[in-house]
Amino acid sequence: MAGRSRNTPEQQPSDAEGLLPADYDLADLYGSHSGDEDPDDTAVLIPPIALPTDRELADAALAVPLIARVVALARWVDPHRDVDEHGDLGPEDRVRAARMLGYEDPDEEDVIEAMRAWALACDLGVVETGTTEGGTHIAVPGPDLPAVEAGEPAAVLGLWFEAAELVRELAAEAESVDPEVVEGDVNAGAEDSDGLAEVEDARDQAAEILDEALHVLYETTAFAEPGQETAPLGVLAALLVVPDGEEPDEEMLGEITDLMVVLDPMFGDLAELGLVEHTPIDPELFEEDDEEGAAVDPDRPLTDEDAARFGTVRLTPLGQYAVREWLIADGFDAPLVGDLADHDGPALLRALAADGVLFAEPELKAWLAAREDAAGAARELLAGGRGRDVQSPVRRYFSALGLDQIGDAAVPAVREAVDDPELGGLAREWLRARGEDVAAAERPVALWRVVDSVAAVLLLTAGEGGRLQAVIADLPVTDNPASYFGEMWRVPHPLTAEVLEAVGGLHLDRKVAKEARRAAIKARSLRAGG
Incomplete structure (x- = not known):
């Protein structure tokens, strides 16, 4: 099946965890590609879908009128029916077959429709034709008919x-x-x-x-x-x-x-x-x-x-x-919602951070539905959010989405993370949003959380679009951007420089954008110096 190529971010190799932004160009972080690159060599991401069970699909297949006629004809030939050397029914049996299929007084068009079903039944092997020892040409039911009639999904x-x-x-x-x-x-x-x-x-x-x-x-x-x-x-x-x-x-x-x-x-x-x-x-x-x-x-x-x-x-x-099935046969990865349900929390978040942006919420719901211990699930999601590699902000973003779906049952697990160096800001923010009695994050933690939140959107949007600009516009810069960014460029986050560059490129206030660009240069110098 022909697939439509599109410019999509290349997935990072499995050992990408632990790589720092300094190991990437900014364009690589954003998932963009050179205009000289052959688009047919880029990844084609197929969105996950949710399918009914095989049992439900099989019931739907048997309810298709053409398939119902095929199965009925296969049963009708039992134990056998005479056919010609081409496997076709004789004129009288054609009319009988049409009448058996529900055409009370079959005309020529009705017979033609019945024979279309007959031809399909023979093509599918649910009706088999052959020759007896006496040289008579006959049709018999195929070996799979009993299983089909019993509704066996396979x-x-x-x-x-x-x-x-x-x-x-x-x-x-x-x-x-x-x-x-x-x-x-x-x-x-x-x-x-x-x-x-x-x-x-x-x-x-x-x-x-x-x-x-x-x-x-x-x-x-x-x-x-x-x-x-x-x-x-x-x-x-x-x-x-x-x-x-x-x-x-x-x-x-x-x-x-x-x-x-x-x-x-x-x-x-x-x-x-x-x-x-x-x-x-x-x-x-x-x-x-x-x-x-x-x-x-x-x-x-x-x-x-x-x-x-x-x-x-x-x-x-x-x-x-x-x-x-056709996409898979052509070599495409065509996932189903729920394919990640048997992963642990860290593996789930790594997969979502790699290419699960489009259907993260349904995938999270399916993952949570497979777990009886909500508090344990929350701890798994929090564990998956730890780290300072290039994908970690996105993992924390999806971790927070999962915690939102768990709700109050996640509170004890989130409270355990309020002093975590990477999760503390998220944990306090999440708890306070739910009205829980917990102190606000201290200034360094709060700034780290701001950088982390913007970094997640920066990566999720490939550095483009109104969503990133809206997040940047909401930054609590106040009326003293030099002071604000003077603190921010020192934040020890792996994407501080990239976040500041994005603010410098997208913020609508020229003064704010200018100070952000200056701070980005300092952040890069700080990172280069170790």
Whole structure:
């Protein structure tokens, strides 16, 4: 499955703990990359998702009408049914099969639908065809049918996923085939003709487009609020066409419309197997006059009714399951929320600090849910927050998030840390915010905590964005920045210089920014001198 490359911070090696900021350039700390770097060589971070249990996914797979018909046909052939040399049912059995599937008075279209299910059942091996010793061609149930009928998750999901791979391949193939080209080449007898080569190229291109669309849907579904997972086809196409940070021009709008038309039937095919829920493009839409809005209008936001006419798509949990399997098969790390639940507190925080920013809160919730001793969990999180290496501010940030989720049960453990050289400021701040009777941190500890808090946001935001600027704007500088930064540059924090440089670059008050830059120079000199 094609993955979308993006400029993301490289993960530090496992022995990175203990490295100091002096070992890095500022750009490395911020996670930025050189413009000369090949973007295909940068890491692609796939956001974690939460999936239902295998039992629930298997139940959903068996509820897909096409899969239900496949299983019903496999049971129907027991003990055997006569077929021709190609494994096809005879005319009378085709009608019987359609009637068994619920078509009371099957017409030609009903029989065709039944035979589509029959072909899939044979492709999946849930129906097997062969020849008896007497030379009769027969079909029998496949060996996995009992396990599938019993609802065994491994058997059901194996069957469904194999079907998903077939449908995914056929969807791209159907989109790429030009019947006139194929018919002309067959009639000409040119097996390696230019026309067939074009069809193969078109098939590869359609498959790549579908893979990229599914990847984008996977990510947007992971980020979406519950109930907001449905995407208009126009929005999905725009995400594939328009570069990040740019506005679509007229040419891009045309590409978006073309891409919507390409994706629409392919999503229709995937919907049959339950990978997506799909509302197709209104067939009358493009017959309307351009003045009435035959294409995506960038000047008017889409209403729900518009979105439905332009087509919508939603990746189902089964679809998430399938796309994740394809991503893993292509070598991507596609984690699940809860993958870290069996880690201890320090290991959890190290993993979150490395690349778990996007889904730290769900991961923390899953980790806490796996623990009965809330106070013990709090002590683990506090232990994981210790250290003065380059990632330690982020670990303390996530440690505080976890303590917030634990709540009052964490108070005894946090009280134990009020005099800790690295956790004391955090502990006192956290306790006082909850109304606990504890003295405020002394000035050196309070300043260290300020630097640590800004450093965490600096690292989490890669040194960019409004969030960092908002934190910097809230610094308690008062009206004497020279005095404030005169204290701060002496703070023995591993990122003091970087924090001061960030303040100097982002603070809106010129006087404050100037004093911060001066202090940053002194902090670097102090660190260089040991």
